[in-house]
Amino acid sequence: MSDIDTVGIAGSRVRSFIERVEQLEQEIADLTEGKKEVFAEAKGEGFDVKILKEIIKLRKQDKDERDEHETLLDLYMRAMEEPEPVAKAA
Secondary structure: OOHHHHHHHHHHHHHHHHHHHHHHHHHHHHHHHHHHHHHHHHHHOOOOHHHHHHHHHHHHOOHHHHHHHHHHHHHHHHHHHOOOOOOOOO
């Protein structure tokens, strides 16, 4: 096989990879636009989009991750409610 054949084959493989990635990027852009439309529809019906996004985020987590998140959130919130200790003068 000559160098020209190797370059030709490699070039077609590179082109194939690039075109596949470009197609996927277009599909991602289309899906992103679709998500925006769904959120706009939900907002139009009076739903709080920020809360919907939070629910989606929580649903992606497994139970242990959610439990840890809720525990830390509760711990930090209670820590903020406690008065700061007063520093003693030296």
